[in-house]
Each structure stands twice: as structure tokens, then as C-alpha cells.
Amino acid sequence: MIPLLALIACALAVYLLAYPRTASGIKVVLLTAPPVAGVMWLLVEVYKRPFTAPAVAAVFAVVLIALLGLVGHPRLPIWTKMIVFGTVPAAALAWLLVVTADDTLKDPGEDPCSMYYGGVGVSKVFPPQAYCRYGDGSSHDLATGSQFVFWVCFAISVALLSMGLWQAVRDPRTLVRQFRAGMTQST
Numbered sequence: 415m416i417p418l419l420a421l422i423a424c425a426l427a428v429y430l431l432a433y434p435r436t437a438s439g440i441k442v443v444l445l446t447a448p449p450v451a452g453v454m455w456l457l458v459e460v461y462k463r464p465f466t467a468p469a470v471a472a473v474f475a476v477v478l479i480a481l482l483g484l485v486g487h488p489r490l491p492i493w494t495k496m497i498v499f500g501t502v503p504a505a506a507l508a509w510l511l512v513v514t515a516d517d518t519l520k521d522p523g524e525d526p527c528s529m530y531y532g533g534v535g536v537s538k539v540f541p542p543q544a545y546c547r548y549g550d551g552s553s554h555d556l557a558t559g560s561q562f563v564f565w566v567c568f569a570i571s572v573a574l575l576s577m578g579l580w581q582a583v584r585d586p587r588t589l590v591r592q593f594r595a596g597m598t599q600s601t
Contacts, residue, residue, distance in 0.1 A: 437592060437593050438485050438486075438592050439482055439485075439589070439592030439593040442481050442592070443478065445499075446474075446477075450470065450471075450474045453470060454467040454470055454471060457470065476579070477575060479578075479579060479589065480575040480576070480578040480579035481498065481575065481578060482588070482589050482592045483577075483578035483580070483581035483582030483583075483588055483589065484498060484574060484575065484578025484581065485578070486581065486582075486589070486591060487577065487578065487588075490577070494574065497574060498571055498574045498575060498578075501567040501570045501574075504567045505563075505564050505567035508560045508561075508563040508564035509542045509564050511560040512542040512543065512544050512556075512560045512561050512564060513538075513542055513544060514537070514544075515535075515544035515556040527546035527547075527554075527556075534547050535547075535556075536553075542564055543555075
């Protein structure tokens with residue numbers, strides 16, 4: 415059932431991107447807000463971190479302004495604007511793979527550190543890192559490939575989003591134009 419819902423969501427996203435009468439600002443908000451709302455729900459309901467969710471919402475607001483500034487940048491080619499829509503989810507997925515590499519949520523004794531290496535799994539949220547710690551103080555890194563992918567995608571995303579944020583600060587009317595474009599085309 416979940417793959418079917420994901421397929422329907424992807425089809426709706428492609429339709430939304432291809433539909434010419436929808437303003438680009440509305441497209442950006444509709445494509446980015448549901449995953450962030452899901453993360454916020456997980457933080458509050460599942461992980462019981464009600465004070466982290468507002469921080470995520472504040473970061474999302476800044477990133478949303480940066481995305482709208484990037485989409486409205488007049489001199490950047492379209493392919494550079496679209497890269498950020500691939501690197502941000504790739505960085506999020508790589509981050510998830512890194513922080514869950516030690517599988518500390520599984521039953522004790524079933525995580526890869528204790529099963530294969532005889533150590534204890536440790537993971538850090540940021541910078542994302544997962545490793546096995548042994549009794550003698552040594553360690554063994556887990557998911558180094560995912561860490562590399564995270565940092566590459568993170569650097570590209572930050573560079574592009576900073577260009578978008580600069581555009582939004584330099585010309586605030588760019589943000590307004592992102593929401594009016596669809597309305598003026600339809601009338």
C-alpha cells in the first residue's frame with residue numbers, strides 16, 4: 415500500500431510541476447511542506463521532542479525563502495535550480511542511512527556492531543556519524559559512503575540555497591512574483 419501511495423504522490427508532483435498555470439511559489443510550497451510536516455509530526459508524536467519541531471519549522475521557513483529566491487533568480491539556468499530539488503532529498507536520505515547504520519533501535523545483540531564487530535553502536539545526529547566502539551577504546555566507522563554522499567549533497571544544497579537567499583534578500587519582490595505568476599497567466 416505504501417509504494418502505491420508513494421507512486422501516486424510522485425505522479426501528482428510531476429503533474430503539479432508540469433501544470434503551467436500554477437505559480438512556481440505555490441509549487442515549491444506544495445512539494446516541500448508535506449515532508450517537513452511529516453518530520454515535525456515524527457518529532458512530536460514518536461520521538462517526544464516538542465521543542466525541536468519549532469526549530470525545524472524555523473529552518474524550513476528560511477529554506478523556503480531561499481528556495482523561492484533560487485527559483486526566481488533571473489540569471490541562473492533552470493538545471494541549476496532543479497539540482498537543489500535532487501540534492502536536498504539525497505542528503506536527507508544519506509543522513510538517515512548514516513544515523514541508523516548502527517541500528518541501536520534493534521534488540522541488544524542484533525545490531526551490526528555487536529553481531530559482527532563485537533562492539534557497541536554509537537551514532538551522532540550532526541555531523542552525521544555512526545561507528546562501533548570497542549572495549550579497548552578503538553572504533554570502526556560505519557556507512558562511510560553514505561557520509562560522503564551526505565557531505566557532497568549538503569555542500570551543493572547550501573551553496574545553491576545561499577544563492578537563493580541572497581537573491582531573496584537583495585530583491586524581496588522576487589518572493590512576491592513567485593506567487594503572482596500563476597494568477598496573472600490565468601486571467
